[in-house]
Amino acid sequence: MAYYYGLFVTVHLLCAITFAGAVFFEVLVIEPLEKKLPPGLGAQLAEAIPGHVRKFMPVIVGLLFLTGGAMYWIHYSTRPDFFSSRFGILLTIKMTLAFAVLGVFVTAIRASIKGTMDLCRFRYTHRIVAGLMLAIVLLAKGMFYL
Numbered sequence: 001m002a003y004y005y006g007l008f009v010t011v012h013l014l015c016a017i018t019f020a021g022a023v024f025f026e027v028l029v030i031e032p033l034e035k036k037l038p039p040g041l042g043a044q045l046a047e048a049i050p051g052h053v054r055k056f057m058p059v060i061v062g063l064l065f066l067t068g069g070a071m072y073w074i075h076y077s078t079r080p081d082f083f084s085s086r087f088g089i090l091l092t093i094k095m096t097l098a099f100a101v102l103g104v105f106v107t108a109i110r111a112s113i114k115g116t117m118d119l120c121r122f123r124y125t126h127r128i129v130a131g132l133m134l135a136i137v138l139l140a141k142g143m144f145y146l
Helices: 002-036 039-075 086-114 119-145
Strands: none
Touching: 002 039, 002 119, 039 086, 039 119, 086 119
16 A cells, blocks of 8 residues: 555645635635625625535545545554654644544535525635645644754
8 A cells, every 4th residue: 555655645735735725716816806896796706616616625625535544544553653753743733623624614515505604604614724724734844844
């Protein structure tokens, strides 16, 4: 399984870029742009984007977690000193934040399916996920330099 590690890293990074990129695009580009668009167009945009993203994002998030779990399993699952190293502690915090993102993501998908996802909740969900994703990216880099 270790010989697939390069593939796992590549898929993991591509999925992370896709997921985080979509969230940051929503928060930094779409939200401010909605205020400058004609009244009905902003609302249409806010409805169309989640509908499109809902088609592929569960696969992206699933692959992100599967490849992350596989990489952890290959390198760290059998190391008894994992939690006593700085790298292990930072990776554990990063994984905890990732599961928080997963919880927010699943909750948002459920709310969207049930029809209880209003525009305000939609925006706050994306802002929360963007903050968590920023922390995850900083921790991912920090694990190798701190």
